Every structure is written in structure tokens, then in C-alpha cells.
Amino acid sequence: xxxxxxxxxxxxxxxxxxxxxxxxxxxxxxxxxxxxxxxxxxxxxxxxxxxxxxxxxxxxxxxxxxxxxxxxxxxxxxxxxxxxxxxxxxxxxxxxxxxxxxxxxxxxxxxxxxxxxxxxxxxxxxxxxxxxxxxxxxxxxxxxxxxxxxxxxxxxxxxxxxxxxxxxxxxxxxxxxxxxxxxxxxxxxxxxxxxxxxxxxxxxxxxxxxxxxxxxxxxxxxxxxxxxxxxxxxxxxxxxxxxxxxxxxxxxxxxxxxxxxxxxxxxxxxxxxxxxxxxxxxxxxxxxxxxxxxxxxxxxxxxxxxxxxxxxxxxxxxxxxxxxxxxxxxxxxxxxxxxxxxxxxxxxxxxxxxxxxxxxxxxxxxxxxxxxxxxxxxxxxxxxxxxxxxxxxxxxxxxxxxxxxxxxxxxxxxxxxxxxxxxxxxxx
Amino acid sequence: xxxxxxxxxxxxxxxxxxxxxxxxxxxxxxxxxxxxxxxxxxxxxxxxxxxxxxxxxxxxxxxxxxxxxxxxxxxxxxxxxxxxxxxxxxxxxxxxxxxxxxxxxxxxxxxxxxxxxxxxxxxxxxxxxxxxxxxxxxxxxxxxxxxxxxxxxxxxxxxxxxxxxxxxxxxxxxxxxxxxxxxxxxxxxxxxxxxxxxxxxxxxxxxxxxxxxxxxxxxxxxxxxxxxxxxxxxxxxxxxxxxxxxxxxxxxxxxxxxxxxxxxxxxxxxxxxxxxxxxxxxxxxxxxxxxxxxxx
Numbered sequence: 001x002x003x004x005x006x007x008x009x010x011x012x013x014x015x016x017x018x019x020x021x022x023x024x025x026x027x028x029x030x031x032x033x034x035x036x037x038x039x040x041x042x043x044x045x046x047x048x049x050x051x052x053x054x055x056x057x058x059x060x061x062x063x064x065x066x067x068x069x070x071x072x073x074x075x076x077x078x079x080x081x082x083x084x085x086x087x088x089x090x091x092x093x094x095x096x097x098x099x100x101x102x103x104x105x106x107x108x109x110x111x112x113x114x115x116x117x118x119x120x121x122x123x124x125x126x127x128x129x130x131x132x133x134x135x136x137x138x139x140x141x142x143x144x145x146x147x148x149x150x151x152x153x154x155x156x157x158x159x160x161x162x163x164x165x166x167x168x169x170x171x172x173x174x175x176x177x178x179x180x181x182x183x184x185x186x187x188x189x190x191x192x193x194x195x196x197x198x199x200x201x202x203x204x205x206x207x208x209x210x211x212x213x214x215x216x217x218x219x220x221x222x223x224x225x226x227x228x229x230x231x232x233x234x235x236x237x238x239x240x241x242x243x244x245x246x247x248x249x250x251x252x253x254x255x256x257x258x259x260x261x262x263x264x265x266x267x268x269x270x271x272x273x274x275x276x277x278x279x280x281x282x283x284x285x286x287x288x289x290x291x292x293x294x295x296x297x298x299x300x301x302x303x304x305x306x307x308x309x310x311x312x313x314x315x316x317x318x319x320x321x322x323x324x325x326x327x328x329x330x331x332x333x334x335x336x337x338x339x340x341x342x343x344x345x346x347x348x349x350x351x352x353x354x355x356x357x358x359x360x361x362x363x364x365x366x367x368x369x370x371x372x373x374x375x376x377x378x379x380x381x382x383x384x385x386x387x388x389x390x391x392x393x394x395x396x397x398x399x400x401x402x403x404x405x406x407x408x409x410x411x412x413x414x415x416x417x418x419x420x421x422x423x424x425x426x427x428x
Numbered sequence: 429x430x431x432x433x434x435x436x437x438x439x440x441x442x443x444x445x446x447x448x449x450x451x452x453x454x455x456x457x458x459x460x461x462x463x464x465x466x467x468x469x470x471x472x473x474x475x476x477x478x479x480x481x482x483x484x485x486x487x488x489x490x491x492x493x494x495x496x497x498x499x500x501x502x503x504x505x506x507x508x509x510x511x512x513x514x515x516x517x518x519x520x521x522x523x524x525x526x527x528x529x530x531x532x533x534x535x536x537x538x539x540x541x542x543x544x545x546x547x548x549x550x551x552x553x554x555x556x557x558x559x560x561x562x563x564x565x566x567x568x569x570x571x572x573x574x575x576x577x578x579x580x581x582x583x584x585x586x587x588x589x590x591x592x593x594x595x596x597x598x599x600x601x602x603x604x605x606x607x608x609x610x611x612x613x614x615x616x617x618x619x620x621x622x623x624x625x626x627x628x629x630x631x632x633x634x635x636x637x638x639x640x641x642x643x644x645x646x647x648x649x650x651x652x653x654x655x656x657x658x659x660x661x662x663x664x665x666x667x668x669x670x671x672x673x674x675x676x677x678x679x680x681x682x683x684x685x686x687x688x689x690x691x692x693x694x695x696x697x698x699x700x701x702x703x704x705x706x707x708x709x710x711x712x713x714x715x716x717x718x719x720x721x722x723x724x
Binding site for chain 2: 242310312313314315317318319320321322323326330331334335406
């Protein structure tokens with residue numbers, strides 16, 4: 001017996017190394033997997049952030065604008081309506097020419113005009129509307145730079161690239177250098193990006209319309225999906241009889257969660273737009289479609305949260321004579337709420353990032369105006385990203401990444417909120 | 429809610445875990461209990477509750493067989509027996525807590541003050557206000573101590589003002605001998621108390637609605653001996669005002685707190701009698717085996 005035991009010890013000792021080696025190997029695979037995940041994430045984030053950061057800067061060029069009364073056809077006594085109709089680009093061009101008087105050829109002049117954004121004339125108009133006494137005077141005005149000028153100023157285009165392959169010509173680069181030396185160029189935080197809607201001109205394109213569209217769409221989604229989802233979950237979990245019908249419903253809810261989102265878009269197109277004739281491209285329809293998509297998620301997570309409430313709490317409530325409804329609303333739901341909220345927020349985050357079903361219901365249209373309500377045509381952030389990603393201009397490339405940064409910022413915010421709520425309620 | 433739980437017997441939620449009896453009846457006692465008759469007199473003259481030929485089924489399984497038992501006014505009656513003997517099931521049928529287990533069916537007659545509590549017109553909400561319950565594991569609501577006690581009176585509309593509610597809460601906590609320990613922390617969560625305090629809080633919660641009967645399902649099984657002693661003292665005081673039915677695994681506890689003891693075995697009521705008699709001179713062989721520790 002003693003000898004056997006000794007032998008056993010030897011045998012076990014011999015196998016130990018092998019066992020530990022196996023464990024170390026397994027741990028290493030795990031670490032490698034985690035590392036690989038982090039590397040991919042880091043590369044992705046680095047790419048997006050490095051591409052998107054320049055979009056948060058915009059450049060202005062100070063131009064001595066002569067508000068010539070004769071050219072504009074209006075003076076300080078004109079009505080606001082008349083001023084609005086005046087063509088302010090007609091004063092920008094002579095003002096630019098005045099700064100570089102030795103230009104002769106039409107081609108050179110056209111290059112010169114392209115230094116500033118075509119949106120500059122509207123800024124001028126707004127300035128004059130605010131202060132009509134400018135008319136007839138000459139003043140240094142900061143005009144928004146064209147996106148190509150900006151990309152040279154940001155160092156994205158250099159003379160190293162052959163002139164034929166870049167949009168900013170040598171001549172323009174010299175002018176910009178000269179202006180910069182004269183202190184007539186300033187870089188500032190790009191507020192336009194957050195206050196404007198979409199535009200054909202990269203320097204005038206912003207995410208405001210898309211943000212507002214996303215907000216309205218999510219609002220509709222939340223108002224529909226949250227109450228319906230939670231009450232459906234409560235009914236199925238607490239009140240519904242267990243029979244074949246409820247089993248069928250349960251299976252179908254699970255199936256619904258796996259339906260590709262574009263199918264919901266087709267449904268929305270067929271039912272809400274073609275049959276009910278709700279407005280196309282509107283957050284209302286987008287919200288309804290996304291709530292269909294989010295409902296299963298909310299129902300499933302809510303049911304899980306309700307199921308996780310300890311039965312002892314229900315017994316305690318029933319034991320003091322609470323009715324079933326009181327038990328559910330006074331005790332079960334408050335305890336299940338963090339789980340329900342977490343599930344709902346994750347569902348909403350899904351909806352925020354969704355684009356495919358919205359393409360089907362026309363939210364992919366080019367929309368410049370910021371929507372004022374749920375029935376105004378609008379687009380949403382992911383679709384805006386999709387639209388910009390399709391545009392070849394360098395200005396839009398950085399806008400695409402910048403919009404992705406904003407979208408990811410919101411997603412992180414929502415997930416953080418979900419975690420915060422869970423932690424907060426768990427403490428109680 | 430009017431009597432709905434009885435008709436909705438096929439409900440979906442598994443509120444309570446199905447007690448042991450539903451799972452299996454294999455306990456290590458091979459004595460033959462078929463054709464039995466309850467030893468001792470299960471009837472009393474001043475019955476608060478009376479059960480007649482009660483049978484409880486979990487699906488096909490019969491967990492309680494033909495139990496007839498009276499529960500006298502203002503008495504403490506203990507129910508003892510090995511695990512899975514049906515004592516908890518019987519207790520839970522006294523305030524229809526079994527209704528929330530979908531597969532559970534109760535046959536027979538259980539009366540409270542002569543009224544059949546399983547009759548169609550009976551309301552479980554009212555019944556449970558009259559027959560309160562304290563559970564095996566302390567289960568305070570995850571709310572403040574005050575809210576825990578005030579909840580019952582609130583939903584039943586027993587207090588007409590905040591002052592009255594405060595009064596009920598204080599009285600209940602005093603009677604549960606918890607007041608001195610919690611009077612300064614009424615706003616703190618009930619789940620933050622110690623196990624023994626939680627159980628006394630649950631007792632305060634139960635007596636806040638002034639029930640006539642209090643059912644206690646192994647109220648001390650999760651507590652240490654000191655907390656247990658406090659609960660037992662409390663039971664002693666509460667019997668002045670309430671009728672108490674207590675299920676316990678501890679025979680010493682049954683001997684200490686109860687006037688009458690009922691011994692259950694394999695779903696049958698084997699013996700019932702004065703506690704002193706049952707513990708000193710058990711009439712039935714099974715009872716004797718159990719209390720002398722031969723099984724169970």
C-alpha cells in the first residue's frame with residue numbers, strides 16, 4: 001500500500017508539467033484572442049479618428065468686401081426682402097480681384113474665386129440683413145474658405161503631388177500662402193458641421209439635419225417600442241396562460257428578433273407608406289419601422305428581467321394581500337426595471353445605428369433642411385454617413401469619419417447610460 | 429381579482445418554487461401509512477380555521493391526503509414532520525398561496541370562521557389580509573423599512589392619514605420587537621438588515637394589516653440561535669392577539685412555542701395532540717420514531 005502510494009505520487013508529479021503547460025497554452029490563446037480584438041478595434045478607431053479629426057476645423061479668409069450699392073442694387077433704405085434677393089456673389093468677386101489686382105486671364109480669375117466657399121455670399125447677405133449700414137462701405141469680412149483651400153491649409157494637399165492630380169493649383173497655393181502670411185487666414189472650430197444640414201459643398205455640409213432626424217426617429221421608436229414592449233413582456237410573463245398559443249407567440253417573438261432589418265424596411269414601405277400613405281422619408285415612418293425591429297429585443301430582455309425577479313418578492317406581496325396587478329406594478333417591475341432599461345437602451349442603440357430599413361422608406365434622400373417635426377423629410381446619422389461615404393471629394397471623406405465619430409460617441413453614451421442605470425439600481 | 433386565481437389555475441408564472449412534496453415523496457421511512465387514521469383528536473371547540481378531508485395535488489401527484497385539522501382561536505399550533513411530508517403544502521393551502529403554483533389543485537374544505545375559503549365567491553386578496561404569512565427565507569421588499577411595513581395597510585386603505593400610517597408602522601415594529609433597533613433608520617432599505625432583523629421586519633409587515641391568523645413557514649430555518657430565540661419570544665407574545673400556525677423542522681422549537689402539535693408524514697396527518705403529550709408520550713409509532721430521531 002505504501003509503495004503504491006509512492007508510485008502514485010511519482011505518476012502525478014510526472015503528469016503535472018504537462019497539465020500546467022496545457023493550461024498556460026490555453027491562457028495564451030485567450031490572451032492572443034483578446035489582443036487581436038483590441039488590435040482590430042484600435043486600427044479601426046485610429047483610422048476613423050485620424051481621418052475625421054480635420055473635419056472639426058474650418059478656415060476663414062479675411063476679404064476686404066466692398067458692399068457696392070450699384071452692383072448690389074440695394075442700399076441701406078431697402079427692405080429686408082429686397083436685400084435677401086440681392087446677388088452678393090457679385091461683390092465678392094470684385095473684392096477678391098481687388099486683393100490680387102495683377103490677374104488678367106479669365107481662368108486665373110476663376111481660380112481666385114474658388115478660394116472662398118459659394119456659401120460665403122449667404123453669410124454676407126445675413127450680415128447685411130443684420131446691419132444694413134454696411135451697404136456702401138468696405139469692410140474686412142471673414143469668408144468661409146472653399147473645402148479645397150481648406151484641405152491645402154490643413155496640409156492634406158502638398159506641392160509634392162503633381163499639379164494635374166490635385167484640385168488646388170500652384171497659383172491658388174501661392175495666393176493662400178500669401179494670405180496666410182498677411183494674417184488673413186484663421187482656423188477655428190467647425191461649428192458649421194454641427195449647425196448645418198447636408199450640402200453639395202463639403203465645407204457647408206453638417207450633421208445637424210441628420211442628428212435631428214435621428215433624434216425624432218428614436219423618439220418615435222422609444223415612445224412606441226418601450227411601452228408596448230414592456231407591457232407585452234409583463235403580460236406574457238405574469239398574466240398569460242401557459243398554452244400552445246403563448247408558446248407560439250414566444251417562438252415568433254424570438255424569430256422576429258432574427259429577421260434581417262431590411263425586411264422591416266420593405267414592410268414599412270408596403271404598409272405604412274403605400275397603404276396608410278404616411279409621408280415618405282419622415283422620421284415618423286422610420287421610427288415605426290425601427291420600433292418593429294426593436295420590439296423583440298425589448299420584449300425578450302424585459303421578460304428575462306421579470307423572470308429574474310426572485311419569486312420570494314412576489315410571494316411577500318401576495319402574502320400581505322396585494323392583488324396580482326399590485327404585485328407586478330409595486331414590486332416586480334421596480335426590481336426588473338434596471339434590466340428592462342438596459343435592454344431597451346441597447347435596443348435603442350441598435351436602432352440608432354440602423355440604416356438599411358430606412359433606405360427602403362426613402363430616408364436616403366438628399367435633405368438640406370433641418371427637420372422640425374416627425375413628419376418632415378429627413379435623414380438619420382448612419383444614412384448620412386452612407387451618403388457621404390459615397391462622395392469622392394476629400395472634404396466628404398473627412399466628414400464621413402467625423403460623422404462616424406459623432407455616431408460612435410452617442411452609442412458609447414447610450415451604453416454608458418445603460419451601465420450606469422444598472423449599477424445605480426443594483427445598489428438599492 | 430375576484431376569485432380569479434382559482435379559475436386561472438393554469439397560469440404561467442412559476443411564483444414559488446414547487447415545494448419538495450411535488451418533486452418526490454421518497455423519504456427514508458418505509459413504514460406503511462396506507463389505511464391510516466389520524467391519532468389523537470384533530471378537532472377543537474373554538475376553531476378559527478378548520479380543514480376537512482383536504483387533498484392537495486401537484487398535477488397527478490397527491491401531496492396531501494385526507495387531512496382534517498382544526499386550528500383553535502389564539503393558539504399556536506406547530507406542524508412537524510420529515511422533509512417532503514406535506515406540512516408546508518398544507519400551510520400554504522390555508523391562505524391559498526398554492527393558487528400561484530399552476531399545477532396545484534386543492535380538494536376538500538378549508539373554512540375560516542366557518543366560511544369556505546375555496547368557495548367561488550371568496551377573494552384571495554381579502555383572505556390573505558386576514559390570514560397573513562411569514563416565509564422561510566426572510567423576504568423584505570427591496571424598499572425602505574417604513575415602506576415594508578406600510579405597504580399592506582396602504583394597499584388595503586387601512587390608514588386614513590399619514591399620522592395614522594406612522595402609528596401603524598410604529599405599533600407593528602414594536603410588536604415585532606424591532607422598533608428600538610430601526611426607529612432611526614426607517615428610510616433605509618429593509619434588505620440591509622441582518623437576517624434575524626429581516627425576519628422580524630417580515631413579521632411586522634404581516635401584523636401591520638392586523639390579520640387574524642399568521643402562517644409561519646419555518647421562520648427560523650435561515651437564522652442563527654440568537655435570532656431564533658428572539659423570534660420565539662415574539663411568537664409567544666403574538667399569540668395573545670393572533671392565531672399562529674408554524675411549520676418547523678426543529679422539534680425543540682415546536683415544543684417551546686406551541687400548544688398543539690401536528691405530525692405529518694408522507695402527506696398524511698399522523699398524529700395531533702397537545703404538544704406536551706406528543707413529545708412525551710407519542711401515541712403513534714411514526715411520531716415516536718421521528719421525535720426520537722430515528723429518521724427525518
